[in-house]
Structures are given as structure tokens and as C-alpha cells.
Amino acid sequence: MRKVLDVKAMSKIYGQGCPYCRDATGPEVNTNICRHCGSVVAIDDISFTLYEGEILGVMGESGSGKSTVAKCLYFDETADGGTAHYFDNHGQYSLFDLFNLNAAQRRWLRYRRFGMVYQNPNLGLNFGISSGGNIAERLLMNDILVYADIRKRATELLRRTEVPMDRMDDLPSQFSGGMQQRVQISKALATNPPLLFLDEVTTGLDVSVQAGILDLIIELQDRLKTSMIVVTHDLGVIRLLAGRTLVMKNGHIVEAGLTDQIMEDPQHAYTQKLVASVL
């Protein structure tokens, strides 16, 4: 299998940081606030590999750093340490050292090779323009400057995510939460990115809408072979989507492995608690 993403010892600290930060935080001491300097160690020593067409689940409680992992890789946040390599075979095989890129290269990857779906559609969509316009923005970032082509592509994408065609020219603010999320997914998929980050995409939606969106994600992964990192605290979502899962607590990965294995035979005490607490 081809590697898509290779992350080694990634860390992110909010605050000034001190030499004791790493020892003073983590699941062993059950905090991510350093008692010496007060800095918040959001993530520390995060290492994993993502393969082509794979869905990797990142699971953990609020504040465990799971969203920070996605944000650092999507350049919403700047990682403080570690390395991340992205392997791209668009045209020619190339490798990007994610934390050593200039602004233009970062933007190129963000706009053309990565996609992000946020929990809050406000972050991923521009509510001042129509949903078609939101998708157009992503296409225009890729220098597609033919109006008819943009319309056609936006129509296709919205059809694929089951947004009614006659709503294409409406503002996202006139949509239900589930529909906003579908538009966000269409936008993220506009340029067929090889790597997609999904940050709590179904959180806060009612169950039937959740099911629809999860089905959509599985179908897309099946058809487009997109690699995905799915960040969620919902075990059901992990069970349904992810082949492999990382379990995070206090900024560290406490357990990693095949999803089935983690669900059936959790090793770490925290994972055991998580699995046991599912109703």
C-alpha cells in the first residue's frame, strides 16, 4: 500500500513552554497543563502513518488534542515540533515536508490537495455567498476560469452529496444543519483532493441526518479512494468508518490499532472505559 501521510513526533504547545512541559503533562498525570509554566500541551509525540484510500479514526474526549492534529496538518495551526511528510502522486510523485514549506506551497496543498470539513459549517463555508458560489471558490482557487464548467462541476458535486438542485443558488444560511454539512463536503471534494480531514462532521446533527452523511462518506471513499482522517468522539462513527483508529488522551496517543481490535479488546485503561461507556 502506498503511504500518503507520515507523521513523526508532532507536537503543539500553547504558551511559552518550558523544559518540564513534556514530563509534567500527558495521560499518566491526567492533565495537559504544565504545572511549571502553565502552558497547554495540546498534542505531544504524535506519530502515525496514513495509507492511500484508508480512513483513519482519531478518537478521544474533549481537549484530548484530536482536532489539533487535523488543524496542524491542514495548516490552520502551526505545529511546534516533529515532522510530517505528505506523498503526492499528482502528475509526478513528490514529497512535501509539511512543516518546512513556504506560504505559497502551503496554500497550494491546502487548496488543491487537501480538503477539510469542519464541525461548524461557519468555518468551512462563506455564508455571504450561495452554496454554488462556495464550491466555485474552491474551483477558482484551482484556476478553473470557465463559468459553464464551474456551474457543471458544482451541480455534479451537489447532486453527489444529495443537495437538491433547486437550492444551489441559495445561501447556506437558508439551509438546515445537515444540508450545510453536505455543501461543506461538496466544497471540500470539489477538486478531488487525495487527502480529506473530517473534524466532527456529524456532531450535533440528528441521527437520520448523521446516517445519511456517514453513508455519503463511505460511498465517496469507496469511489474516489480518498484518504481520510476522521476526528470524532463518537464511537459509532469510528466503528462505521475507520479501518484503523488512534485513541488520544491529554495530547498523547494512548492506543492505536485496527478499529475492531480496539473495540473488542481495548488495552489501555482509558480506552476500556470509553468502550465500556457506550450505551
Added chain:
Amino acid sequence: MMNKTTPYPQSTSYPFGFLDVYAKREIRRAVLKALALPGYQVPYASREMPMGRGFGTGGLQLTLSVIGPDDTLKVIDQGSDDSVNAVNLKQFIRQTCPGIDTTTETPKATLLQSRHRIPEVPLTEKQIIILQVPYPDPLVYVEPSEEIRKTMHGEANYARLWVKLYEDIREYGEITISHRYPTRINGHYILDPSPIMRWDVPKLHMSRAPILFGAGREKKIYAVPPFTKAEPLTFEDVPFRTENFLDDSGNRLACRRCGARDSFLDEFTTDAGEKVYQCSDTAYCTSRMKRAGMKRSPEVDHA
């Protein structure tokens, strides 16, 4: 003290061109930088002028910094030499720059200061045109933070301007920007070509005369150097078009004074409620009438 007989008090200590030599030097430096980076908005320390910001202080400072005693100046506002703003500016420059000539005829001018129009007669490499600019940055439509706008300009990240065009076409079936049409200079920076109408945008392209833009309130100077590409933003399948001035039956409207069918027309409503059209560029109109030996009628002149 100003006395009534001499409009310009010769005893004043103001230097030639009103601005002190350091202010002029700074502005000239900004102009050179603007010419070297076509379309880039160069910040400068816009000086206080004896008129309110927003009345053309940016253009005025540029004019006063580049003008010399040998120059012949033309000042227009909305195409007209006779409008209040143009007359006042011209008078101020004449008072503070002793020795310069002024004219209304475009070909005779070496320096032109204008608001909202570029003259109909093509400019030459012997001329410089200075445009007064209220809003220099085309990205203000889509991004409120200047810091982010600067990064967007630097990275030529203009997708959101095209989204605006997309939304226009989606809603109205065509691009509805009438003036301040975002235009890409030399393949990189997109500038706001002052509030000139679409009609004048093609004149930026490969212009023989350097075009300088001065925004006094926003403290920015930018330029289109001579013989530089200027492309209005469009989609490949939705071409840029200018005002066509066609009447209901598809005929090109003509100026009621000089009969021109190739100029930008202003629309008036007469007392009788009738719509009439005449050249916005008054100097062009008058020169056409003179050449044809036509008589000027006062009531039409002062419409």
C-alpha cells in the same frame, strides 16, 4: 495676507508646488516603486492638504510632486474641465506652481489629473495621467482585514474576487460592476482602477502614457507603467464588455452636441422629461465641434 488684486500671494513662503521638498521626494520615491511593481499599492505619508481628504488630495499630491514649471496641466472631473472640483484643483495648482501652463485640450497637456475618466483622445508617451482614487484595494469587497489583504495580494490569491463575479452572473446573468472594475496588471497584482467606468478600462492596457493612482485618504500610490498588460477580470466564456450605448432598436446613440458615436455618453433628462445624451469628455466634444465648424449653443452646453 491675500489681497484681492493678486490671486496668488507672491510673498508666501510656500515652495513651488506647495509641498515641501521632503514630501515631494517621498512621493516621487513611492511613484518609482509603484512603477517598478506594476499594480502594487505603495504606502506613503499622505500630507495634510488645504482641502478635505476625499476631494482628490491623493491625485493632487502626485501632481504637485511631479509637476515642473514647463508642464502644461489639464484637470478634469467626470470628463469635464469646467466642473467645480476640477476648476478648484486647477486654480490651486496654478497658484502654487508659478510658470505652468494650463489647457483644456488633451493633446496639448503634458500632465493630466482626472477623476472618474480617462480622456477619449489616446494619450502619448509624452504625457502622464494622474487619477484620484477613493478606494485603492479591490479586495475590500471580500476581505475586511488589511493584513490578510496584503498577503492575498502577495500570493496573487484572488479567487474570492472571481467568486464575486460568479455570484453576479448567477444572479443577474452578467457582470454588474459598472466602475472600479478589478484589473490585473502585468499578470500579477489586481488593482482598483479608481472609479473609471468600464469604458475606460481597456485604455489601461498597453497605455503609452504612465498612469499614476493616488489615494490621499487611504495613503496609497500605485501605477500602470507604459506598455504594460492590463486585463480586466473575466471568465473565459464570459468576456469583458464595455458600455455599448445602444438604443431600444439597437442603434448606437450619438452625442447631441457633436454627434459622436464613439465616445462615452452622459445621460441627462431635459425639463420636458426627455432623455438626451452627450459626450462625457467635454474637451473631446468641443474639439469635434470646432473641427466641424459647428456653433456652440449655450443652453445645450450648460445642460
